[in-house]
Amino acid sequence: MPSALRLFPGLFLAVCFALSLHFSRIGWELPLLDYWAFRETQTALTAQSLLENGFSLAYETPVLGAPWSVPFEFPVYQLCVVAVTKLTALPLDQSGRLVSLLFAYAAFALLGIFVARSSGSRAAGFFAAAFALVSPVYLYGSRAFMIESTALCFTICLLLAVREFLARPRFSFAFLIFFAGFLAGLGKSTTYGIGLVGVAILLLADFRPAWSRLRAAPRPRLLASAFVAALALPFAATLAWIAFTDAVKSRNELADFVTSAALRAWNWGTWDQRANLDTWQSLFALTSEMVLGTPLVWLVLLALLASVRVHHRTALLLAALFATGLFAFPNLYAVHHYYHYANGLFLLAIAALALGALWDRATLAPRLLVALLAAPAFAALLLWGYTSHFLPRQSEVSQPILELATWIRENTPPEAAILVYGHDWSSALPYYGQRHAIMEREGHAANHPRLHRALARLDRPLHAVVFCGDIRQNLPFVDLCLQALGEPERAFSGAEGDVYVLASDAAKTAREFRTPGFSEVTATFHSEVHVQAVAFRGHDAMLVHAPGHVLVERPADARTFSFGFGITDDAYTGDVKTDGVTFAVEFVDENQIATRLFERRLDPANTPDNRGVQRRKISLPPDQAGTLRLVCEAGPGQACDWSVWFDLYFEP
Numbered sequence: 001m002p003s004a005l006r007l008f009p010g011l012f013l014a015v016c017f018a019l020s021l022h023f024s025r026i027g028w029e030l031p032l033l034d035y036w037a038f039r040e041t042q043t044a045l046t047a048q049s050l051l052e053n054g055f056s057l058a059y060e061t062p063v064l065g066a067p068w069s070v071p072f073e074f075p076v077y078q079l080c081v082v083a084v085t086k087l088t089a090l091p092l093d094q095s096g097r098l099v100s101l102l103f104a105y106a107a108f109a110l111l112g113i114f115v116a117r118s119s120g121s122r123a124a125g126f127f128a129a130a131f132a133l134v135s136p137v138y139l140y141g142s143r144a145f146m147i148e149s150t151a152l153c154f155t156i157c158l159l160l161a162v163r164e165f166l167a168r169p170r171f172s173f174a175f176l177i178f179f180a181g182f183l184a185g186l187g188k189s190t191t192y193g194i195g196l197v198g199v200a201i202l203l204l205a206d207f208r209p210a211w212s213r214l215r216a217a218p219r220p221r222l223l224a225s226a227f228v229a230a231l232a233l234p235f236a237a238t239l240a241w242i243a244f245t246d247a248v249k250s251r252n253e254l255a256d257f258v259t260s261a262a263l264r265a266w267n268w269g270t271w272d273q274r275a276n277l278d279t280w281q282s283l284f285a286l287t288s289e290m291v292l293g294t295p296l297v298w299l300v301l302l303a304l305l306a307s308v309r310v311h312h313r314t315a316l317l318l319a320a321l322f323a324t325g326l327f328a329f330p331n332l333y334a335v336h337h338y339y340h341y342a343n344g345l346f347l348l349a350i351a352a353l354a355l356g357a358l359w360d361r362a363t364l365a366p367r368l369l370v371a372l373l374a375a376p377a378f379a380a381l382l383l384w385g386y387t388s389h390f391l392p393r394q395s396e397v398s399q400p401i402l403e404l405a406t407w408i409r410e411n412t413p414p415e416a417a418i419l420v421y422g423h424d425w426s427s428a429l430p431y432y433g434q435r436h437a438i439m440e441r442e443g444h445a446a447n448h449p450r451l452h453r454a455l456a457r458l459d460r461p462l463h464a465v466v467f468c469g470d471i472r473q474n475l476p477f478v479d480l481c482l483q484a485l486g487e488p489e490r491a492f493s494g495a496e497g498d499v500y501v502l503a504s505d506a507a508k509t510a511r512e513f514r515t516p517g518f519s520e521v522t523a524t525f526h527s528e529v530h531v532q533a534v535a536f537r538g539h540d541a542m543l544v545h546a547p548g549h550v551l552v553e554r555p556a557d558a559r560t561f562s563f564g565f566g567i568t569d570d571a572y573t574g575d576v577k578t579d580g581v582t583f584a585v586e587f588v589d590e591n592q593i594a595t596r597l598f599e600r601r602l603d604p605a606n607t608p609d610n611r612g613v614q615r616r617k618i619s620l621p622p623d624q625a626g627t628l629r630l631v632c633e634a635g636p637g638q639a640c641d642w643s644v645w646f647d648l649y650f651e652p
Contacts, residue, residue, distance in 0.1 A: 003020030007128035008371045009359065013112075015132040015237040016379060017105075017618050023386070024101055024143040027394035032093055032145050033401055033428060035393040036338055040075065040145040041427040044142040047078040047145075048431065048475060051085060051092065054556070057244065062436035063427050064254040065417075065454040071245045072258075077150040096145035098282055104142035104149035105399015108132045108345070110156040113358075115318075118163065119311035124349075124356025127375060131348040134379050136386035136417065137290040141341045146343040151188035155195035155342075162199050166210040170218045175225040181234030190267070190329055196393050197324045199231065201317050204318070215258065216503065229277055250576050251639050254438070254454050269331035282334050283326050290337055297355070300378055301347075304354035315353055322346040353377060353486030398428075400496035405432035407492050407499065408464065416463030418461040419446070419455075421481070422471035422497065436460060445477060446484035456545035461502075468497035496611045534644065536568060537613050541646035543568070546581045546632035554587075554620065554628055558650035561585070561628060565602075569612075571640040572605035578640040579603070582633040585618060615647070 001619050021608040023649050032040040042061060049060035059075055062068040077099065085095040108129040116125025129456065142149050157180035161381060165173035185192040194206045203210075214220050215225075249255040256262060273279045288295040323433060325343035326333055333339045355375055358366045408418060417436045420429055425439040438458075446465070457460060467478055482488060486501060534543045541564075554561075560618050563585070571578040580603035586594045604611040620628075632643040 005364075005367055005371060008367070008375075009123040009130075012371075012375055013130040016133040016566075019383070020105075020139060020142075021135040023139050023391065023394075026093065026391065029167065030080040030395070030397050031402060031432065032096075033432075035140070035145055035390070037398065037401075038424075039338065039426055040338070041431040042091060043078065043147060044145045045427040045431040046075060047081045047096060047167075048092060049073060050078055051082045055079065058248045059067075061427070062346070063425055063430050063439045064252060065438040066436075066457045066459050067251055068436060069248050070252070070255045070258065071248055073147055073151075073188050074241055074344060076154075076183050076187040077147040079511040080143075080150070081289040086221055093418045097143050098187055100144060100146060100149050103153045104138065105549050107149055107153035107156050107325075108502050110153065110160055111345055111349060114156060114160045114163065115314065115352060117160075118314040118317065120351055121311070121353070121356035121360050121485075123359040124311075124352045127309045127352035128345070128349040129438050130375075131352055131379065131382065132345040134382045134386070135291055135348055136293050136337070136382065136390050137344050140390040141338055143340075143394075146338065147188055148191075148338060148431070151191040152345075154187060155191050158192075159182050159202070160194050160367060162202050162231075164205045166202060167213070168447045169214045169223055169227070171223065171226060174223070174230045177227070178230035178233060181231065182237060183590050185234045185238030188337075188342075189238055189242065190332065191326075193237065193328060194321055194324045194343055196235070197322050198317060203322055205213060205313060205317075211444050213628050224282075225324070237310040252454075253450060253574070254471060255577075257496035259588075259599045265569050266331055267329060269329060274328050276326065276562060279334065281618045283330065285335065286337060286340060287326075287344065287347070287388060289385065290340040291347055291467060293382045293388075297378065297381050297385075298373075301351050301354075301382065304351060304358075304374065308354050308357045310353045315350055318349045318353070322350075329442070338551045375581045398496075400494060401428050403595075404466070404468075404492075404499070405429050407494070408433035408435055408466070409493065411499075412460075412463045412501075415434075415460050417458055417460050419462060419465040419485075420468065421466065421578055422468035423466075429468075443471065443477075446481040449534075453544070453545070453570075456543055457638075463502055464491070465500050465502070466497050467500075472498050485582050514590065534568070536566060536646060539564060539613070539646040541644040543644065544630075544632050544643050546638065546641035546643050548632050548643075550630045551588075551649060552628040552630060554626055555650050556625070557652045558620060559622070560617055560619055562615070562647070562649040562651065563630070564613055564615050564647040565643070566612060566614050566644050567604050567610075568642040568644060569583060571642040572611070574640070577605040578642070579645045581603070581635070582643050583634065583643065584631040585623070586631060587621055587626055588628040588629055589621075589624055594629065595621065 028033070045060050045063070049062070053060065057071070058069040059071055064070055080099045081092065081096045084090065084099055088095065090098065096130040111132060112125035112129035114465055115128040118120050141643055157178060161173050161176040161180055165177060184195055195294045214476055216225055244433055246259045246261070248260050288298065292298065322343050325339065329339065342517060355370050358374070359370050402600040405428065409432070413433060414419065414434070417440045418433065419437065419440060420444065421440050423429060423439055425441045430437040439452055440451060446455070463482065465488060482500060488500040488502040490498055491501040534541050542550065566581045567578060567581055580601055582599060582601040584596055586596050588594045598616060602610040602614065630645050632641070634641045
């Protein structure tokens, strides 16, 4: 048999690797505004926050207002991107692509090793890695700024480490199980979940012989304990991380829709979905396009399996790993197409098993069939699907979004925030506009209580409001929002959206805040806290999110000052409650010396008589010119500190 033919599996892998490198470079320098821009820019925004602010468990993803933290996965991938950016001075976008691609290649190599050792066929391992390199979802997704390849790499590493431990119990393998499981679970729990199913199958299939090997090993009890701990501790850490991220998200009512409880049906799908034939038709079509490139590959795969006897245990394990993702998370796989990255290569590995079994017959005819027809045809069909559906998208960039984001970056202050309508909660504008944002995904007008409270929580001035897509054609809605925000003027209009710029901070500070509830006084606010008129128990009131203050001019003949104050009902009736606010009235004389005339702390969550309307009347220092400062002081936490002042009256 010709020596070149014997080397075919390795040469085939090398060719597929070269093709992957070739196609991955296309669009490498372009912005992350292509097929998966929503998820890519979200991941990039997280990495940018870590690069600029340093590591934090409650890292920022500033798209849903203050507090800006909306953590999902532990930022394993993002920290690697930050490290590469600092070490190489590459732009962040390209560092992200590079890290993703390197983890993908590591994952494919580990898959090849896993398949080879599980089936006893080195050729099958080569083919498994090769097919992953040229599959559409892996050619496109491996160069994306996403966590998918990182999570997949550590998940396959976990499977391989468990398999090796069961074959040869060692403390080193137990440590590798812990390390891989820890990073896989924290990196992406859904991909890790697929791996856990594979771990369970490996344990069930090989328990008795593995137990015999373990008992024969040195210090078997300690080794068994290490193995159990290596599996249990990452699982516990994953659950703890999910609980932590839920607690962080719950601090922001605009982010409560992405807690694990709120997303349970979205993440896991429903039994009705699983029982619905349309669901599986959709998933079949998506698998055909994303993983196999064309439905024709199913026919090739079935023909291969029918013509050769494969390693059944390995084939069943790979089939279970592939099916787990679809069955456990049908909704995610139907809506977010990149989820097929987590399980598609196990389906490809089944085809590799069949080719490996055919190759291992070690006679000339089967090997010629594999080398000249089966392997090239299978790879060619994968590439055909990729070049037809995905390759054109690698050169696509949404220029209107980029134009709008560039204008925002160049024409708004770096320390400012923006309010965006019509972009769901996409990170594209915040990332390329380089601004913290409130992405108003529910379409609430600026005077809606939820949005009003979000504006009040801002720790930076709101500088602009952006209307994108169809929502800017809803002129009554746009007018309502603009009126609630002080009627900002339009400063930019492009294909993607319109930008209205609010009054400058200096003008905002100087303007009078006049509402029917303040008809008898002139009130001016001098802090950066966003202050707005609200209704409180039938009174027109001014909401000041603690900490904050309002200055009220004292008329010359005023001797007493009457005022109402309180904390809004929804500050203590929701899941997240205020821990109390201290209300104070200070007299500031002409020399800027402040004297506190009144102080009271309200804690309505724990003290019922602190709820609702509170009133006081105080005497003012006689014959002194000055200003009253109405102060709201926060407690240890600042969540839901929605404080109001109302019915302000001076009397002679």
